[in-house]
Amino acid sequence: MRCAILGFVGGAAGLQTLAVLPGQAAQIVCAVLAIVLLLALRGPLRAAVAGGLLGFSWAALIATAALAPQLAKDDEGRDVTLIGTIDSLPYRFDQGVRFNFKVEQVVGRAMAVPPRVALAWYGGFRSASKQAGAQSGGAAKQVGAVQPGERWQLTVRLQRPHGNANPHGFDYEVWQLGQGVRATGYVRPEADKNRRLDAFVFSFGNVVEHCRAALRERILGALSGKPYAGVIVALVVGDQRAIDQSDWVVFNRTGIGHLISISGLHITMIAGLFALLASSLWRRSFFTGLQLPLLLPAQKAAALAGFGAALLYVLLAGFGIPAQRTLYMLAVVAAALWSGRIAGVAHVLCAALGVVVLFDPWAVLWPGFWLSFGAVAVILFATVGRTGAAQAGWWSALKLGAHTQYVVTLGLLPLTMLLFAQVSLVSPVANAVAIPLVSFVVTPLALAGAMLPAPVSNVLLGVAHFLVEALATFLAWLGAGPLAVWSAPTPTPWVFCFALAGTLWMLAPRGWPQRWVGAMAWLPLLTSLPSSPLRGQIAVTAFDVGQGMALLIETATHRLLYDAGPLYSPESNGGNRVIVPYLKARGIDRLDGMVITHSDVDHAGGALAVMQAVKIGWVASSLPAAHPIVAAATQHSRCVAGQRWHWDGVQFEMLQPSVTSYERPTVKSNARGCTLHISAGGHSILLAADIGAAQEAELVQGAPDRLRADVLLAPHHGSGTSSTLAFLQAVGPKLGVFQVGYRNRYQHPKTEVFERYREMGIGRLRTDEDGAVLLHFGAQVQASSYRREHARYWYGR
16 A cells, blocks of 8 residues: 555656646546556555556646636736635735635626636735826725635736746746636726625635634734744744745754744644543543543544644644645544554555645645655654664653654755755754744744633733744854855755665664765765856856846856846845745855846846845946945946956956946936847857847947847847847847746837847747746857746646
């Protein structure tokens, strides 16, 4: 059975690597073959192969059903009025609120809308004239006080789920697919049509979400203005969205991020407490003299009570993967107790693994799945049957806890490097303090405070917050040192497998020969260096940052960032969402230079986040002296035409702006964009920022001999005021790259401009359709795109 379950998980994981889903006939064939193998053959290999075929066909069936509800392409961007219920815990932020909406009815239009959509209702940021159009006034900007379970009529504008597609980036589209969301959009500011119809619509899911929302509001009300109120909310209802990004940096650097949620340890603790209480009361028949143990053994009553408490807590947690894993393991144990069968720990783990993937085949794509099950598997491998009989006393318990932490830290190191390209060196110390404090003190206090009446609740929540604040202060000090985290590039498959084999060797039973030798297998994992092109060659990554610009240019020993992407919100930008994760995964902790072409937020919005995350040698820009980016730079200079430098046989030359443009205050920032020409060998690329037709004409007239390039970064994202015919003829590119956002409000690239490139025989790649564009300039210019090289079935349109 265990081999079959492992095969099932492997088959489901294999399906998630396909560019196209298999057809119905192929799914049926896989299922039939699995049944034949199960009936005709015996042995673990047969079970694993049969399980793999079943997992593959099952995941394909679920994916096919999930993809079926589809918003038509022609219906994207159209206003439509919907009636439905608030189907999730709303997330409120400074500019509005986000929530999932369960569609019940489409009003006044023959339009197919998926049954579940994700909506944003803006009230400030991005919601002024761009959304309201001609409508104005306070009513157009009001955000509804939506609560789970309410029925609303809303006028919305929808589009298909679309996320940025970059190497080592978060896949928003498959995440939404796993959530059952097949369209996203925003509420239109039409106060006469947006209204609440019913205060509450009864359903099991609505009741759960309503309870979660009530507990969250209770906690936030009691801890109003407290810096770690979001952590307390995460421990009680599993909603982590109110935790500041700066706090997540500390938690991740110290390796305790797994505790800032409803983890498996918390659920097990709550289940154990309720089981112990139920067993004690049942044995005493609740002091009634009913002799309840004669009707049902106390052990079975305790198992039922413990599982019920765990189920309730997991529902409050939002049913995350670590919580699911624990719940299913407890269910298997409870079922074994009720049936009188002894359940082995490995069987329990495999059963939970199979049930998680059965209900959610996309779970295999997320780090939490592998870390959660990997931690339990490592503990089983290194401790079960090898630590000797447990001895009573606190010293034995302390030694067992220390050994378990040691095992988990070492055992998960290869997996942690594969998933995050870094490992916390201080995590053993941090976890030794945080695990008992958070699991056995803070979490019970937070739960009791959320449930009990005031003023007792306020006191308990205040104590819980004080302890979290003290812990955060300690963690900030612990993780502040430069050696708190070890970073290296994401390992290749063979490096990961080699390190994993060495880890298993290290954790093998006592008596295994030369266990210390296993540590040698970590050397390729921890000491590898970022890849780079050969001398005289360049590699360019044009990131998919939405409507914005950001490119990484690499030579043999140097790296330059050209623009840093847009500002999405006060907390989110192209720097911390796209560029920094990519740099970390590549093992890049320093950039030799950064060019910020001009002050528009779609180019400069992510710069400060990048500067905080990695070291920057120098910054060149056309920004005013008082700009925050200039103030944060250790070395800053203005972009000026004629600047040149050489790196590793590659020549860089700045073509725009002129010195005199800085003396004219009426010049717009776009016109002063830093235009950079890079050449290596016989090939080159021209990065033209947001210059317009006037600046293009100046370049054609003043520097025509320096414009020729094989690749052109389309000026101003392909706007109608750039990419003039004369300019394109002077540059003569073979390929044009358009960095644009999906269905952006500027309608970039303009149709006539995009067609102009085609008519001139210029190849075209656009980040909204192709994802990140990867270029390599060597003997030839090689171009590829992430969505094509990393094609997945959920990208299909």
